[in-house]
Amino acid sequence: MSSDASEELSTYVVSVDCVIFGYMHNAIMVALLMRAEEPFADCWALPGGPILAGESPEQACLRKLEEDIGLKVEYLEQLYTFGAPGRDPRKRAFSISHFALIEDTERPLIWGQDSRTAQWFHIDKLPSSDWAFDHENIVQKALQRLRGKLSYEPIGLSLLPEEFSLPELKNIYDVILGKELDRRNFYKKIKATGLLLPTQTIPSTRGKPTQLYRFDRKRYAQLKEEGFAFEI
Amino acid sequence: MSSDASEELSTYVVSVDCVIFGYMHNAIMVALLMRAEEPFADCWALPGGPILAGESPEQACLRKLEEDIGLKVEYLEQLYTFGAPGRDPRKRAFSISHFALIEDTERPLIWGQDSRTAQWFHIDKLPSSDWAFDHENIVQKALQRLRGKLSYEPIGLSLLPEEFSLPELKNIYDVILGKELDRRNFYKKIKATGLLLPTQTIPSTRGKPTQLYRFDRKRYAQLKEEGFAFEI
DNA sequence: GCAAAAGTGTTCCCGTTACACCCATGT
DNA sequence: ACATGGGTGTAACGGGAACACTTTTGC
Incomplete structure (x- = not known):
């Protein structure tokens, strides 16, 4: 059933994932969810999900974040699209990943029913294992972007209140x-x-x-x- | 048959597109193809195409460029993924666009059978109309990337011979x-x-x-x- | 021998860095 | 009154910008 390498893609899925940075307790934190279902049950994953018919990838992110995670997004930009074969064991999956900053908050995360829990992680104390898919790579790429952009775009301000x-x-x-x-x-x-x-x-x-x-x-x-x- | 805005996507397609910059006649040029078929017949489009089962988006680009256009790529990176509703009149289409540099050459472009012609355009004399899809936006984004990266990455060197x-x-x-x-x-x-x-x-x-x-x-x-x- | 292109060295200035002191308040 | 955190000014340094002259060759 799996197709030959030189065939066109038959079944595949496109979704958005989002690396959310927040500033709290004098540290930069990333929001991660623990998956409740296979594949990668009990592994840490980025919030994300499918894109609906009427929305752009960016709008899909905003919807997901505001509805499911309960966060008001201050800054959002596309990060990178991950789509290597094998990154999802079920079928070919493309993830349009995004980079988001939220305003300073001490509020804990809420999460949807597809996750066991959600947690803020200090960017210097990320999980060393138990990552779902290639989400560790995505977070690393987002960190590079954060550090790289800090000095020549006012993104630091998006992490603070008005x-x-x-x-x-x-x-x-x-x-x-x-x-x-x-x-x-x-x-x-x-x-x-x-x-x-x-x-x-x-x-x-x-x-x-x-x-x-x-x-x-x-x-x-x-x-x-x-x-x-x-x-x- | 077209789905409601809040439904999940039913049919959609993922492909790669590529903005290719070359240096010739003391100018920076972009490769564009004139489409032979609807939609956007006789409009200028970026080279690109579907991703095959065994390859990453980047590999799909490399294959497309070397096989179909006859260009040896010196530098390739992902640019941006375009996926707004309506960008393709047929169905929802995601384009993982790429940014490519080729080594200095005076050789004219060759092109596949799905195009009428292919042409190098001076970046200051791009077509002012007759663009296919949102490809004009993609080229603009690539130009921004080119100008932005020039000073802090040695990409200028990729445009020249060894x-x-x-x-x-x-x-x-x-x-x-x-x-x-x-x-x-x-x-x-x-x-x-x-x-x-x-x-x-x-x-x-x-x-x-x-x-x-x-x-x-x-x-x-x-x-x-x-x-x-x-x-x- | 002159025009055209390649190559080099020096000065000046402004922006970055390094650094020390005063201020206002709560305890 | 003092410790703590907030706020400012200045001098030295270095890298970037501005700039003029020499060299080598083809015609």
Whole structure:
């Protein structure tokens, strides 16, 4: 029944998968589900599922994430399409994988009935085994994209709430890049973009109150059109 | 017969498409085929086709390009997967699009029987209409990738033959970036990488002979592992 | 001997880096 | 009053940009 290597594909399936990054407890976390069913029962997998007739792959992701996982997505982009033969033992399967960032939250994950559980994993403490399909590769690719894009696109801001402080933002850069940046230089650079609008100050846990900012998305979109390059 | 927007997909097709860039006559060119059949007969389309059972999307591209178009591919990477509803009037179609570079050649394109003709287009003089499907978008996305990657990956070298001169290489950067770089600074930078091995000198059309170089791929692969960043 | 193309070296400037001090508050 | 976290200014350095001249050959 399995077809010859040089035949056209007969049965196959296309779905979306999504690597979701969140920032919580001062760390970057990835959402993984434990599968309840074969193949790969009790293995860690990315949230995802089929694409419906009326929706684009991106819309399928958004639907899946907001409905099934209960997350509001701040940033979403296509990552890569995995489609090597044998990646799904049942039949040829194409996964249009995506890269998503969600706003800062401490809320635990909810999950659909096709999973046993769902959990946030620290990106430095991912499961070392028990991965479903090639999902470990997908997460690795997403991590590369996260690290690569951080410095020349304002994606760090998508991990924070609407109003945020500079110490928080710097911490995101620190933990994603894996090294501590210089506070003064970081503040200087990010302020020099002119894209941070001060909103209010709030009391700090200890010491001087903290200035909060809002990211000027409109102006950023405008400047981007004109060829402005965000860079930290 | 067409399904409801919220239904699962019933019939759909997955294929690969390929944006092929070549360097010839001191310009960057894209290969396009004119379709012979409906839909979009007599419209310009990217080379591409179905994926066979035993091959990955990337392998499908390589096969298609080498067999049907007669091109030896120097560089190939996945670009983006297009899959919005309605992009193919017949049925839901996913196109895993790719980005390819071929070695310098003046050889005209050959083409398969499903096309009327094939032609190299100067990237600044693409067809303004008569595009098949969403292939104009795909080409635009590939151009963005080309321009974006040029400065931090040695893809310019993939457009040249094994042995090449610095003036040639600089010209590639000039035409892709759309501005003339400073010759001295360019040579300085590219030489500073230590990745160019001088091979021989050949007579120039006029004036001083030209030094040819070879790119040290092995050493580049090695340095890349160690975190070295190519940058021009 | 001159035009055309290849090749090299130096200066200047701005942006990045490195670094030390003051401020405001809670305890 | 002091410890803690928030915030700022400056000097040194280095890489990129700007720039002019020499070399070699074909005609």
